[in-house]
Amino acid sequence: MIQYFSKTKVTVLIILLAFFSSCNTGTETEDERSLKIVYTDWSESVAITYLSYVLLEEHMDYKVILKLTDVETAYREVANNEADIFTDAWLPETHKQYFDEHQDKLEMLGITYPEARTGLVVPAYSELKSVADLENYPHPIVGIDPGAGVMQKAQAAIDKYSPGNTLLALSEEEMVEQLGDSIKRRLDIVVTGWEPHWIFARYDVRFLDDPDNIFGQKENIYTIARTGLEEEHPNAVRFFERMQLTEMQLNNLVYEIRVSKDPVEGVNKWMEQNEYVVNQWMKNLTKERLKIM
Numbered sequence: 001m002i003q004y005f006s007k008t009k010v011t012v013l014i015i016l017l018a019f020f021s022s023c024n025t026g027t028e029t030e031d032e033r034s035l036k037i038v039y040t041d042w043s044e045s046v047a048i049t050y051l052s053y054v055l056l057e058e059h060m061d062y063k064v065i066l067k068l069t070d071v072e073t074a075y076r077e078v079a080n081n082e083a084d085i086f087t088d089a090w091l092p093e094t095h096k097q098y099f100d101e102h103q104d105k106l107e108m109l110g111i112t113y114p115e116a117r118t119g120l121v122v123p124a125y126s127e128l129k130s131v132a133d134l135e136n137y138p139h140p141i142v143g144i145d146p147g148a149g150v151m152q153k154a155q156a157a158i159d160k161y162s163p164g165n166t167l168l169a170l171s172e173e174e175m176v177e178q179l180g181d182s183i184k185r186r187l188d189i190v191v192t193g194w195e196p197h198w199i200f201a202r203y204d205v206r207f208l209d210d211p212d213n214i215f216g217q218k219e220n221i222y223t224i225a226r227t228g229l230e231e232e233h234p235n236a237v238r239f240f241e242r243m244q245l246t247e248m249q250l251n252n253l254v255y256e257i258r259v260s261k262d263p264v265e266g267v268n269k270w271m272e273q274n275e276y277v278v279n280q281w282m283k284n285l286t287k288e289r290l291k292i293m
Contacts, residue, residue, distance in 0.1 A: 075095070
């Protein structure tokens with residue numbers, strides 16, 4: 001028996017078919033719902049990256065791939081669409097050369113941390129007061145990864161004030177170990193430093209004055225992304241636009257990760273203490289309001 005449908009029924013049927021079809025395909029399929037984040041082994045980079053990882057993967061249903069690399073490669077891979085996001089871009093000074101090289105292929109999503117600073121750091125008991133005092137300093141300057149922006153500035157300070165001196169390129173962990181050992185024995189030491197960093201909570205240390213502004217003014221830590229990310233993952237971009245940490249919040253996050261057995265555990269401990277601020281970042285970006293137990 002043949003049944004005939006009215007125009008109204010046919011219209012309703014078409015609308016329903018279109019609705020269920022859109023539910024099945026969506027703007028982001030499960031395979032496409034992934035992000036690759038590059039990061040460095042600096043303490044604040046690890047902290048911000050793993051905080052992003054936990055929130056994106058566990059609460060926004062993304063598959064997040066993390067890659068540890070050096071800062072120069074981080075900028076290059078984001079610019080070349082080999083990665084999506086880098087959450088530790090120090091601008092406008094420290095990472096200027098990397099950003100300038102690729103700026104046409106990068107987008108700034110938001111300021112993750114304002115008032116960041118780099119320079120040379122000494123124990124409080126040091127007789128050195130200014131970067132200019134390096135003229136009479138006989139020991140090597142203890143640095144970190146040679147590609148770090150602070151290392152280029154430190155070399156410029158050495159060239160200006162202490163041309164015969166040496167800048168050691170170590171890992172951040174090795175630099176901190178030498179700092180701690182020197183403080184324990186009250187020895188002279190100068191290290192490349194930056195804030196935020198947990199050493200300012202752990203030790204009585206200070207920046208050397210920088211009268212010629214070699215290290216530049218305070219700057220911001222940005223999250224940067226490849227071009228076109230917002231069209232593909234608008235909710236992820238909204239999240240990074242909202243995520244901003246105060247000095248206390250970031251220092252506490254870095255500390256929790258440092259004392260935990262792995263970064264995810266440290267992030268979860270921090271989130272328990274900062275439920276309100278996390279919920280503000282995630283508002284309307286998840287199916288349910290994020291509740292941290």
